[in-house]
Amino acid sequence: MATLSLAAILAEPARRHPDRTALVEGDLRLTFKELWQKARAQGAALAKLGVRPGDRVALMAPNTAEFPTAYYAILAAGGVVVPVHLLLSTEEVEHVLRDSGATLLLCHPAQAKTGAAAAEATDVRMVRLGGDGELEALAAATEPLTAYATRDADDPAVVFYTSGTTGVPKGAVLSHFNLVMNATVNAFDANDIRPDDTALGALPLFHAFGQTVSMNSTWRAGATLVLLPRFDAARAIELMVEENVNTFHGVPTMYVGLVAAAEAAAELPELRICISGGASLPVAVLERFEKAFGTPVYEGYGLSETSPTASVNQPDFGTRPGTIGHPLWGVDVEIARADVDDRVELLPVGELGEVVIRGHNVFSGYLGRPEATAEALVDGWFRSGDLGTKDADGFLSIVDRKKDVIIRGGYNVYPREVEEVLMRHPSVGQAAVIGLPDPVHGEEICAVVVAAEDATPDLARTIIEWSKEHLGRHKYPRLVEFTDELPLGPSMKVLKRELRAHYSA
Structure with a gap:
């Protein structure tokens, strides 16, 4: 079995471009070498706390330097990251901890109240992150790992809990191969990310879109990530101007905010790449944004179960507003009959049906839920539950959720x-x-x-x-x-x- 670790996304630029700026958060600036050093030290601290390869470690932190450091520390130690959504109630965090079988919860001080209550209820040990947190202190007294733990390409790397729009959140298991490929293909085939680019990390890093497209794809290309802990459109514009940000990834609500804030802004950033996902971007909003910022928006589509990107408008194929473009390199996205559950029956061009996906980005299944996995993975395809069409030029469009x-x-x-x-x-x-x-x-x-x-x-x-x-x-x-x-x-x-x-x- 081939070995591969998602930790290489940070380890490689630290080796190739050690002095290049990896991360900016407020006044903090870390090079790739410094960030990887911190992650290896925390990885050694996690090993001291008993984390063994394959153990699931929950991570609850906002878009501050603590998140990526702990994320890569878990991977370096061979653990599986279980990101926890920050707006969950204590009971919902308890569900994630129990369902994932997490052995440890790494928690930022801002989330400590909810985290501590959930950890106590589930008998999971909580370790605080941050400057005076336990993990930092233990890392300071520990010799950093010399290298990240060996993992098989198909071993689990991250378990994303789906948003539960259809009921109880389920843990989607993504492998190292899934996530390394998605970051790589996003960076070099879909979006042409360059080493001198600077991206704004405004999307929550606990979510697949922010994690893969903002953090992992940016660092796969050796580019710089500027974190914005809390999205505010006016502040985002100021920060993008201050830091010469040329790449923005956002969800439609962020684009709505930026269009409104642009009217009062003293100066607008010079953006080269703007990517929208997470939900359908109304064409009216896309047009207003492109007019205000003078740059195209590449709308894409994906799900936690697909690492997440499956399809996106790409310069190679041309863009078409209101569509989600073409499938990523190495991924197939087709339209199948929505009323047939036990097999995938593909439909001709132009017909409305269920969006089905296959490729290197498709997850291995839902943690501990074989029946749900069998419903979702049929004939080698992932059934998305979304309705869409594909036109004669190969452009895909999402019409709606089957259930909506x-x-x-x-x-x-x-x-x-x-x-x-x-x-x-x-x-x-x-x-x-x-x-x-x-x-x-x-x-x-x-x-x-x-x-x-x-x-x-x-x-x-x-x-x-x-x-x-x-x-x-x-x-x-x-x-x-x-x-x-x-x-x-x-x-x-x-x-x-x-x-x-x-x-x-």
Whole structure:
């Protein structure tokens, strides 16, 4: 069996470009050599704490230097990283610790209250990160590891807990091969990342998108990562200007914020690469961003189970707004019949069906859940649960989640299509479209809107009338509800399950 470790993503640039800046966080600047030295010292400390190759170690930290240091320390010691989403309740963190079988929880002081309560309830040892934390102290008194632990390419490297949009979060097991390949192909085949690039690390590193695309792909190319612990659009623009950031990775809500903040900004960064993912980017937002910042946005698509990137708009193929571009190098993305569960039956070009994926990026399964794994991995393909199409030029488009389709009076209505139209209304800041139970039509279409101005009953009527003009008679929303913010899951997708529960009640 071939050996491979995700730790090489940091070890190699430390060997090849030791003095190049790897990480910037506030006033802290670390070269690749310094960062790898810290990670090896912490890796030795973890080994002293009893972490053995294959042990799962939970990591709970924001976008500060503590996260990547501990992440690569776990990998260097041969452990498996279990990133914990920072907005989880104590009970939800308990589920992750129990379900993953974590032997240790590494926790940043900012998360200590929740972390300590969950660790105590599950009898998992918690070790504090940070300047005066236990891990730093132990690392300072320990000789750093001379090299990272040997791992087989197919050994687990990271267990990502899915956002639970369909119920209880499940642990998706990603191998060293999955994650090294995804970082490599993102860096060199899809995006042309260069060693003198500087990327903004604003996406949460505990999530697959931030971890693979922002952190691992950037360092795979030997480029610099500037961390922003808490996303604020105005501060992000300032920081990008200060640090000469030319690469931005974000989710749609971040792009909405940056477009608004650009109007008041004294100076805008000169961006070369902008990548959007995590959820569908409304074309109206993409157009406003490209106009304000003068740079194209490459929208992509992926899931925790696919490392995460499966498909993205790429310069080699040209870009097409409203699509997710073409599959990554070495990955196949096709459209299959959505109503057949026990086999994958591929559909002809242009037909609507379920997005299925195969390639080096597809996970090995859900931890301890053979039935869920068998449902997801069929005939060598991963069934995404998303509905999409592929056109004659090979461009893929996501239409919606299979579970989010609204059936009104026997007609299928795809919320994404309605949301795209709503986002073009000047009074709509954000929109999510859901189906609510209806005695006449089965389901009624409801738009949940974050208004760009004061919400009034008149505004609801205006939006409905406007939608009527731009959508088919079976598609426009009959109900408009206003909210201050939409509920987001760990991957920054809108939790429509929560909206349906709230507004049905």
